[in-house]
Amino acid sequence: DTAVSQTPKYLVTQMGNDKSIKCEQNLGHDTMYWYKQDSKKFLKIMFSYNNKELIINETVPNRFSPKSPDKAHLNLHINSLELGDSAVYFCASRSDGDTQYFGPGTRLTVL
């Protein structure tokens, strides 16, 4: 039983396209996140959601739009993809005890 799942695992697309990454957690957590890991493996938070409400948007371009249809899902839609968007995107959820559970990551390559 996968606790935090993401689809797709790999995404290769052309510049200018629009794409979505889906995330689901079956842990019953209220808080979910999107993190970006760049080519140097540095992780940085993008968004934080608590009970479907946006808590943090860490200076992310508005081409990125998270959507939380319910507290188990936090999807990431990206418009007009750019070369610099190539990265690994991790979804995570947070337990009441503050432990974070990470999804397997989605490797996005923009050509």
Next chain:
Amino acid sequence: KNEVEQSPQNLTAQEGEFITINCSYSVGISALHWLQQHPGGGIVSLFMLSSGKKKHGRLIATINIQEKHSSLHITASHPRDSAVYICAVPMYSGGGADGLTFGKGTHLIIQP
């Protein structure tokens, strides 16, 4: 906003050696996280600690809240410990849903 410094960035050691990775942060926190990322890419939470020391198998994590410093130790290191180890703290001192800010990671290689 919290900032995290982690050292060393790269560490190569022989099997059996005692390993220490250090982490310091700038703002008081509720808890500090140590994460492990294997070459396959997945990220696993190793420890979350707010005081003292925690041990899990050959891994030991310590934290000094007053000095804003934590260490991760690996005893009797083994090639399967080869991974990137990442220190993370809440972005803001309040913690909660704010999310984590991360160190740059320590790329550890244990040679047989």
